[in-house]
Amino acid sequence: MAKWVYTFGAGLVDGDASMTALLGGKGANLAEMSVMGLPVPPGFTISTDVCSYFYANNKTLPPELDDQLAAAIAGINKATGREFGNPENPLLVSVRSGSRASMPGMMDTVLNLGMNDKAVEIFAEKTGDARFAYDSYRRFIQMYADVVLGVDHDFFEEVLDDAKDVNGYENDTELTADDWQKVIARYKEVIEEELDEPFPQDPHEQLLGAIKAVFSSWMNQRAVIYRSINRIPSNWGTAVSVQAMVFGNMGEDSATGVAFTRNPSTGENALYGEFLVNAQGEDVVAGIRTPHDLTEKARLEAGSNKASLEKLMPEAFDELNAVASKLEAHFRDVQDVEFTIERGKLWMLQTRSGKRTAKAAMRIAVDMAEEGLITKEEAVCAIEPGSLDQLLHPTIADGAVRTIIATGLPASPGAATGEIVFNPDEVEGLKNQGRDIILVRVETSPEDIHGMNAAQGILTQRGGMTSHAAVVARGMGKPCVSGAGMIKVDYHKGELSCQGRVFKKGDIITIDGGKGQVLDGRVQMQQPELSGAFGVIMGWADEIRRMKVRTNSDTPKEAKAAHSFGAEGIGLCRTEHMFFEEDRIRIVRDMIIADTELERREALDKLLPMQRNDFIELFEIMAGMPVTIRLLDPPLHEFLPHEESDIIQVAQSMGIDPEKLKSRSTILHEFNPMLGHRGCRLLISYPEIAEMQARAIFEAAIEAGRRAGSKVIPEIMIPLVSLKRELDYVKATIDAVAKQVAEEKGEEIEYQVGTMIELPRSAIRAGEIAEAAEFFSFGTNDLTQTTFGISRDDATQFIPTYEAKGIVDRDPFISLDLDGVGDLMRIATERGRVTRENLVLGICGEHGGDPDSINFCESIGLNYVSCSPFRVPIARLAAAQATIKYGK
């Protein structure tokens, strides 16, 4: 016969903490506490298998359940000396839900079950507190009617209000036992009026009703939504725990409260929590009375005049403290417990892993490791890598009021407040006046970089997680919300409108780049602070991890930031970003406008010393660590102006006919620039570009090497290769330049040439391509675009619909699509290494900073990940966790 029911408490325990799948988190931990000999009110858990049965069988319970319930109840009867269903000696129970994953407040609970007209009298007699007894009964009726019988709680509130009005009371507490008896009578009438049936007096009937109601609540709307947001499978189901009631509201020697074994906000190793004397759990939550601090120290720090538990009930406090230590040592993690003190006796009602801030998590992990409670590896695994964003960026203060105007993509973490400005050219001047600016654009382009740089944050109407705005903002460590499709930006009117509201230039908004929210006005912020624990955890992570962590940095500023965050080299330097600076863009445009190779070479000759200096600086910052430089990648039209007025202005400053500029722009126009004349295709059409860049790199390497007194070995990366012959061609150009420079400088040059793997074909043909490439770097942004056939810049048109309709779980531009893109990466890794055993493999797409993606990179044995500077710590931690998972 299937086992449906598992008992706990009072010596009889069927389960333990490992059985969360079957018993839910609450049930499993109640069993575990019983095993540990802690004071748990006796009870039992009906397993999640029953929930599955319930939904598979038209919401009925298995026939064998009755017998198992009876046996389990008999156990409680025995342990408590009371009897469920016997009005002369009533046993009251609570019925609670509990699933594998915590879903706080999503499902239903019934307390004081077993109460009826008869039992309440005996209960009053036994407790000597009639008011308490009738109050408990009316609470039960109210809760049961709402949860099980489906009678709206408004009916009962009306009754209660009437009762208070009649008696001229202000608060519920003023009602006497008699008043409650009248209220109860009226409650029962209401129920009978609504249902044409009396309120059930039989405790067994009550129990079955409550069990079914809890199972049913697994599928209520708010639970379904919560699961979909938190990606909890609906087939997990919930368990139901039935437990003897204990009462924190049995007088001044009773209390109820919640406690963390350590401070969840600071991580301090001291019991932390609050309680109420003479109250039930719901009173603590309801917030009608202000709770007391548990410890004297906390009371003093808070300046509270409400006595601490430590003072009020020293024995119970000591016991709670001892239980907390025991639990923490046992579960090897901070615990969040619920307790009740009934007439001086402590009862534990729940324990679970305690939620904490990123800062607290750091301190707790380090402390616990240093206390010897956990290993360094466990400490490293205890930190959610993504949570480090909270430590590295200003964020919106906890509890601050958010008036959300619009939502978009969480493109770059951190929060910022400022005036709306639409024109990037205006930002710098305003910044110099000391004003904070949020740059708002339909989308950004490389021409906007100066404005982005001067702004506090960036908001765009269009563009995905890897749009220009998102990538650049992350590189700068600035908050950005991209693809906020619900807003409409009208440059002409200087307006941002959203669902009927209009914001003008100069209006204040706040963006939360970690959540993708746009908020009205100024919102309270909290500033980041890096504790010593952060450094300790990072140090441990570095000891543990196998993969190196590099950075995607294009400028000295970014490279320095990344270096300070622990980057071990540059995995991607996008040289084109160097082309957009004020003094260079003109020369770049001269090059593009050139009619002949000779003219093109003249312009390139002017760029050479600039690029060389860029590279010298990068080599010096990275001081001997690897630096991978990608040759020019974007299509040339990105460097030309597009708006009529800009064209005229640029043409004038270039001293050419606007028609010429326009015609060049037309010739370069592409239907799908993403799939156009870019990357190695440009380098093959115009080898002189590759020549200039290679020369700048080699000359810089020699110069930086001389200054440092040790050789710099640059890594040159060819973008957008799909054919081995493309790589061969560009490599031949580079090799020839290396030979020339070596001869000119009288110095041998060491360097590596490798390729991006960012097209499905190069992944498939990796075996052949590895014959020519010394390293691969997975460009997972483009690889995701081409593997899915989705333009990241256009994806905002339908990805929200896809998420809403459950077609995708996570945006594949944020977290690697392991099944598709990942499979291509795996194929490329395997095929590449067959050809070249010591092939160096890395990732430099935005996924290089995403913990789940980093985990995958470890699983296929990449040598390093590379990400934007501010994600370097996240990557270091995630890489260590991945090493622990997969072994060195």
Next chain:
Amino acid sequence: MAKWVYTFGAGLVDGDASMTALLGGKGANLAEMSVMGLPVPPGFTISTDVCSYFYANNKTLPPELDDQLAAAIAGINKATGREFGNPENPLLVSVRSGSRASMPGMMDTVLNLGMNDKAVEIFAEKTGDARFAYDSYRRFIQMYADVVLGVDHDFFEEVLDDAKDVNGYENDTELTADDWQKVIARYKEVIEEELDEPFPQDPHEQLLGAIKAVFSSWMNQRAVIYRSINRIPSNWGTAVSVQAMVFGNMGEDSATGVAFTRNPSTGENALYGEFLVNAQGEDVVAGIRTPHDLTEKARLEAGSNKASLEKLMPEAFDELNAVASKLEAHFRDVQDVEFTIERGKLWMLQTRSGKRTAKAAMRIAVDMAEEGLITKEEAVCAIEPGSLDQLLHPTIADGAVRTIIATGLPASPGAATGEIVFNPDEVEGLKNQGRDIILVRVETSPEDIHGMNAAQGILTQRGGMTSHAAVVARGMGKPCVSGAGMIKVDYHKGELSCQGRVFKKGDIITIDGGKGQVLDGRVQMQQPELSGAFGVIMGWADEIRRMKVRTNSDTPKEAKAAHSFGAEGIGLCRTEHMFFEEDRIRIVRDMIIADTELERREALDKLLPMQRNDFIELFEIMAGMPVTIRLLDPPLHEFLPHEESDIIQVAQSMGIDPEKLKSRSTILHEFNPMLGHRGCRLLISYPEIAEMQARAIFEAAIEAGRRAGSKVIPEIMIPLVSLKRELDYVKATIDAVAKQVAEEKGEEIEYQVGTMIELPRSAIRAGEIAEAAEFFSFGTNDLTQTTFGISRDDATQFIPTYEAKGIVDRDPFISLDLDGVGDLMRIATERGRVTRENLVLGICGEHGGDPDSINFCESIGLNYVSCSPFRVPIARLAAAQATIKYGK
């Protein structure tokens, strides 16, 4: 010791026809003819291994070669009774190149080698023809000096011109023996002046020089270019054949000529060729004298008064005829032979497979199979599938003069002449006036279809082999040259300019869509004619082939054409093409402009009956054969006007504010439409579109089934799937509609739902996708675009450079990239069939009509190929050849 030399002729034969890799085509066939006992002047072939040695060893010959040469020469001496190097009894030889693949005229030849000052006298004496002897000597000097010594032939022409001037001669033939002697003396002086060395008199020295020169000519520029065009690997190398000279210019009983065993133009089974009496081979080629026909019949047909060989030298003719029959029977193919008659004796100098027109190839293959010479399979393999284009389209007449204005891509075969017109709206009217139009556009869009339909041919400045213009033109069977990047179309001026030349509207041009040429003016055409042999070959191909051949047809007209060409169903009906018709585009635009689902549904309701009628017609034309209908694929903005003036006009006709249309257009604008909101992404965003289309299909299937009295089972295809859940979602929509329609009509509906595999991710995830898909159709156009990351519309910017620089051999949009795209297809096929053993697999990209790609499809076991109507016969033939290659 390595064997370097292989003898033939005179009983001593070391080789045979199978040894073309080692002996070259010429050498191997000379050996084969010797084995057959045919009259071949004795000689030997120096193998291609020597060529490899020559290039691997700094252009030197292997040391053992000397001895082997001596032995081989001794053999010729013995067979001819003459002696190489003995001036008293000189043996003259020819030295010719011969590689595995025919490379006509690309490499060098030396005739009359062995001649020197002494030998020429004896030769004059022995032949009794001093003029002939000295003429032979001077020819040798001239050729040797050019080929071996590198002395420019201009020098010799000057000498010859002087000699003629002095004597007042018009032609070379007027020079006497004495004159030639003087010319020879002067030739030798020239050589000594140029080289500071006398002309070599030693025949052995001459021979080694000539052998080296022939090997060297393997790498001359024209040979290198020829190989690169014809994709002949350069490591094949050439062999050198040395052969005793025979002379067709030894008087009126001597002759030389070429013959085909059957007529290469018509295929008629009769000896066909021409000859000259008293001449050497080069005279026939030079065209100074008009050659005679071989047969009396041919002479009469040609109305020639020059005696046929049949009449002039009946014995030699009979022998030639017999040799021809023998050769054809032996090689089981039409032979193209060179022969010389020396004083009445026939000598065979070469035989090879004869080139022929497509029409002749058909007839020959059928005749030879019916004669029992070859099997049906061999007959089917004897036809180059691509050559069928010649039979299906008008082409430019052989020998017509082509004044090439520009070149582009051979986007759709056939040729057409007409007036230039730029505006598609004007074409129809002009056509109705009986005028022929070539529609010239920068690129075409679906709005241009009516103009394309009325034009004789289409020329575009931009766009690749799978651009809109190309795809639509092939569907219509109209000539098209696309991506002619060297022309500039200026709509405003009404001009087409190209490299300084300007053509106005109304000017006459001709396009050759088979070659990608744009020609000035009117050019002579030849009309297609389908012979009975065509039908016979197609019938045999159909008996043999395993794969089915379907068609990509969107309209009843196309479907009818394809049906008449033997299509066995529709593999791809692009429903969006039905949306562009005059009466529908307005409704489609209403749908796009709709603000609500309700408005959208109203527009769709109007489209429903139109789509239904389209489908009924297609089902009726295909009469029970499978019809695969693809749901809406292109992004919605393709249906909206883009030019300012068009927007205003369209908005007016729609009765809406132009601003609304513009704003909708802006919202729908995409950076990379190819990777945008299209395909199943649209069907998921707007399920009502899928609903309307599914309803139209089901209602049409029921109606067509009722009319035909047998069930129609439509195949519905979902485009652009990358995730199984996308397919699930759209399939659920279709299934729901099927259920509804079935209930309404009271009839069960059978149908299949499948998917395009056109994105790398769907290829990789084929195993999972096959759980939901009943069939796959490889959309290799998009699959090539995404696998390579190349937009076909932009590829013309760099593909020509890639071809010029040897980065790609063939445009991957024309012939499948087997290594990359092909590997993904193989993976998808394997993974799909693991999940669903009987999964139906086809290809509907443009590659479905490319013979090499069809061959690949057979190799991975696809069930069918689908191609544009006019390529159906090509596909039928290619599929049969592939079946023969891989077995059923």
